[in-house]
Amino acid sequence: MSITASIPAAGAGQSLAKARTGISGLDEVTFGGLPAGRPTLICGGPGCGKTLLATTFLVNGAVMFNEPGVFVSFEETSDDLIKNVASLGYDLGALVAKKKIAIDFVRVERSEIEETGEYDLEGLFVRMDYAIKSVGAKRVVLDTLEMLFAGLGDTQILRAEIRRLFAWLKQRNVTAIITAEQGEGALTRYGIEEYVSDCVFLLDNRVSDQITTRRLRVVKYRGSAHGTNEYPFLIDAQGVSVLPVTSAGLAHAASDEVISTGIPGLNQMLGAGGFYRGTSILVSGTAGTGKSSLAAHFIEAVCARGERCLYFAFEESPAQIIRNMRSIGLDLQPRVDSGLLRFEAARPSLSGLEMHLARMYREIEEFAPAAAVLDPISALRGETGDVHSMLLRVIDLLKSRGVTAFLTNLLSVEGMDKADAGMSSLMDTWLSLVQLESNGERNRGIYVLKSRGMNHSNQIREYQLTSQGVKLVDAYLGGSGVLTGSARIAQEMVDAASIVRRAQDNERKQRDIQRKRAALERQIAELRAELESDEEEARKSLQHDEELEKRRQAEKRAMAVQRGGEAS
Amino acid sequence: MNQPMSKAMEESPLPGGYYNLRLYVAGQTPKSITALANLKRICEEHLVGRYQIEVIDLLEHPQLAAGDQILAVPTLVRRLPEPLKRIIGNLSNMERVLVGLDLRPVAEP
Numbered sequence A: 001m002s003i004t005a006s007i008p009a010a011g012a013g014q015s016l017a018k019a020r021t022g023i024s025g026l027d028e029v030t031f032g033g034l035p036a037g038r039p040t041l042i043c044g045g046p047g048c049g050k051t052l053l054a055t056t057f058l059v060n061g062a063v064m065f066n067e068p069g070v071f072v073s074f075e076e077t078s079d080d081l082i083k084n085v086a087s088l089g090y091d092l093g094a095l096v097a098k099k100k101i102a103i104d105f106v107r108v109e110r111s112e113i114e115e116t117g118e119y120d121l122e123g124l125f126v127r128m129d130y131a132i133k134s135v136g137a138k139r140v141v142l143d144t145l146e147m148l149f150a151g152l153g154d155t156q157i158l159r160a161e162i163r164r165l166f167a168w169l170k171q172r173n174v175t176a177i178i179t180a181e182q183g184e185g186a187l188t189r190y191g192i193e194e195y196v197s198d199c200v201f202l203l204d205n206r207v208s209d210q211i212t213t214r215r216l217r218v219v220k221y222r223g224s225a226h227g228t229n230e231y232p233f234l235i236d237a238q239g240v241s242v243l244p245v246t247s248a249g250l251a252h253a254a255s256d257e258v259i260s261t262g263i264p265g266l267n268q269m270l271g272a273g274g275f276y277r278g279t280s281i282l283v284s285g286t287a288g289t290g291k292s293s294l295a296a297h298f299i300e301a302v303c304a305r306g307e308r309c310l311y312f313a314f315e316e317s318p319a320q321i322i323r324n325m326r327s328i329g330l331d332l333q334p335r336v337d338s339g340l341l342r343f344e345a346a347r348p349s350l351s352g353l354e355m356h357l358a359r360m361y362r363e364i365e366e367f368a369p370a371a372a373v374l375d376p377i378s379a380l381r382g383e384t385g386d387v388h389s390m391l392l393r394v395i396d397l398l399k400s401r402g403v404t405a406f407l408t409n410l411l412s413v414e415g416m417d418k419a420d421a422g423m424s425s426l427m428d429t430w431l432s433l434v435q436l437e438s439n440g441e442r443n444r445g446i447y448v449l450k451s452r453g454m455n456h457s458n459q460i461r462e463y464q465l466t467s468q469g470v471k472l473v474d475a476y477l478g479g480s481g482v483l484t485g486s487a488r489i490a491q492e493m494v495d496a497a498s499i500v501r502r503a504q505d506n507e508r509k510q511r512d513i514q515r516k517r518a519a520l521e522r523q524i525a526e527l528r529a530e531l532e533s534d535e536e537e538a539r540k541s542l543q544h545d546e547e548l549e550k551r552r553q554a555e556k557r558a559m560a561v562q563r564g565g566e567a568s
Numbered sequence B: 001m002n003q004p005m006s007k008a009m010e011e012s013p014l015p016g017g018y019y020n021l022r023l024y025v026a027g028q029t030p031k032s033i034t035a036l037a038n039l040k041r042i043c044e045e046h047l048v049g050r051y052q053i054e055v056i057d058l059l060e061h062p063q064l065a066a067g068d069q070i071l072a073v074p075t076l077v078r079r080l081p082e083p084l085k086r087i088i089g090n091l092s093n094m095e096r097v098l099v100g101l102d103l104r105p106v107a108e109p
Helices: A002-014 A050-064 A078-086 A092-097 A122-135 A147-151 A155-172 A264-269 A291-304 A318-326 A333-337 A353-367 A384-400 A418-424 A485-564 B030-046 B094-100
Strands: A039-044 A069-073 A101-105 A113-115 A139-143 A175-181 A199-208 A211-221 A230-236 A239-242 A280-285 A309-313 A341-345 A371-375 A404-410 A429-438 A441-451 A461-466 A469-473 A476-478 A481-483 B019-025 B051-057 B075-080 B085-088
Touching: A039 A050, A039 A155, A050 A069, A050 A078, A050 A092, A050 A101, A050 A139, A050 A175, A050 A199, A050 A239, A069 A078, A069 A122, A078 A092, A078 A101, A092 A101, A101 A122, A113 B094, A122 A155, A147 A155, A211 A353, A230 A353, A264 A441, A264 A461, A264 A469, A280 A291, A280 A384, A291 A309, A291 A318, A291 A333, A291 A371, A291 A404, A291 A429, A291 A469, A309 A318, A309 A353, A318 A333, A318 A341, A333 A341, A341 A353, A353 A384, A384 A404, A429 A485, A441 A485, A481 A485, B019 B030, B030 B051, B030 B094, B075 B094, B085 B094
Parallel strands: A039 A175, A039 A199, A069 A101, A069 A139, A113 B085, A139 A175, A280 A404, A280 A429, A309 A341, A309 A371, A371 A404, B019 B051
Antiparallel strands: A199 A211, A211 A230, A230 A239, A429 A441, A441 A461, A461 A469, A476 A481, B019 B075, B075 B085
């Protein structure tokens, strides 16, 4: 047993040492960070975030991992660099003052340099060596090394020197990032990738339908496994984050816990008495069927349990949603104030699908909600396949974290959308809201199209949006189908009348019985009285007889005294 | 940009003033020895009595490299007269050194 256990341990010992970037997501994609003590090339077109990514690597190293760094800038002066990254919340100036980071601006201006014969770049090496020693650097960034090609004419010397530089960096055992401009048909304009073969990232800032999406791809990572996809990444006030949102497979746990829909009648329709925790729920319906209201009830139920809920609104502002929900008697504002409910409102056109997904990923990671609402998913624009793929990943993301997903989908009046059919297989529970048109009126009906893992009602139930919230009304099934609205009310009146009639019948029967009972009791009383009077008579005649006997005896004794004088 | 001088072009009179030159090297390499020898020869030919050469070995004074924006070695920096000029290489291309030091005018277009 101990022998077998030692084999993987030995294997693990040989694996590549890595330097964590501290950039959320990037360390996951690279399974631990950049190759420690080796150079990494980051290439990409202008404005795709090379410098910011490299700076974040240095700042995180200094702040999070106690690895000081050197920034060798060929493009920006120290002051410019400090100002530029301040927008990401990095105080580079303070780190420089604390000797955690050294910035060396290497100015290469062709017009100021006269080349006269052989030279080498030992000056650069000396400067880097000095800077590395001054802060005890473990990390080095060269941004952008290619500026050398613009400033110096002798590319033969340059190439030899760059080759020497990378060997030198490796020998120094510093983890280095070298940035380079993307070239046409090649990773870099001057073929720097020839020299850095350990690890290469490609950054990309693609515009499609006037929406830009930043993406990162690990082109190469020698000696290590890595994610091979293109991953979207964000640069904003919270710094740089790479978002490895992929289909996570189907390994999520299934919970047996049932959570309330927030509407008692709807709970009854679902066999389990609500939704299973961590499942995905789709509510689809045409305009004005109350999808958001259903969502609001669900949110209220989530928050009432003291759990957090994240609301991604794609069409309405948070203030508008809160106001509208007040009209059905639900005030979500206190939930927002108490921090249980968070709104993330953004127009779908604000950024590409991937960026929306990326932003959602970050919000979900950060807020760790028990439930998430997407309202409505039909607002997400893009190729059907793209939308589907994005939703698939959103649902995987939520499911892998045990978050209950509540999605609404606006249907066109004609009926089922293509997107809807595609969504069906992703959903565990699908509630359909329909407009029932009959007798010149529209009424709202809800039915459970599917609900995995539970027995559920097959009825279409009518519901009403009242000032006390969504109320499910008992449905009536008539000869021509479900009765709603005034037809239902008429049926209710018929029912009510028959109830009254039955009540009257009962009352009459009760009265009859009571009358009979009274008659009987009267008879009984009469008989008893008769009996009593008979008894009285018998007793009286007996008493009379006894008195007569007594008197007769007394007379007899008196007579005997008179005849004989003395009694014998 | 800097055309090689044509032989026909007449030498302009030397600009006056004092030359303060700094030669940055990294150790006693063949390149740095050549550069210093070339520089001395040029100065003796064109700047007799009006120049001062300071040789800085960056291996001994690495902190000085950043101040004068030294990237390549050897680098000759003309600190005086203004403006500051940088000439890199072993100074074997005499013509270009003279242009770099403003000892010869740049060819007129």
